[in-house]
Amino acid sequence: MKFEGAMLEYRLQRNSDKFEPIFYYSHIDLPQILARRECEFFIKEGKTFKQLSSAIEGDLFVIYVELYEEAPMEMEEHIHSGIKLEYRELSASNNHPMLTFEYMKNHLDILSIIGSIYTYIEGVEWERDSAEIDEDRGVYVLYVKSTGYLFEA
Structure with a gap:
């Protein structure tokens, strides 16, 4: 390689x-x-x-x-194995509230999600705005905004 x-x-x-x-x-x-x-x-x-x-x-x-x-450095406790990915609503006035989070097995899984334009959380479609790697807390964060579309499988 x-x-x-x-x-x-x-x-x-x-x-x-x-x-x-x-x-x-x-x-x-x-x-x-x-x-x-x-x-x-x-x-x-x-x-x-x-x-x-x-x-x-x-x-x-x-x-x-x-x-x-x-800003002051934030730390997070690492109690799970895997790489944490937080999904946060893009809303500076609300301090970007967390919608959900999950632990990924590897960086390809992280890349697969943060590299997508659209993602679905509990049937709601969210559009990617930006992503960050927060080394201080040991997490990736995906900032999204709702499209208003409801996904029906």
């Missing part, structure tokens, strides 16, 4: 033409890199970064980001 020894680096935009490496992952599998690349936002150490673009330099995957906002 071409990207067996893949690595990931986040680079922060310092000015219009200068980027500085800020986080580096040398032992990371390709599905996790792809899931992270699908996320418009990345949270680490209380800082939220917004993705600007991405690139591949040989075996090095690069995600270019800008600082979006800073």
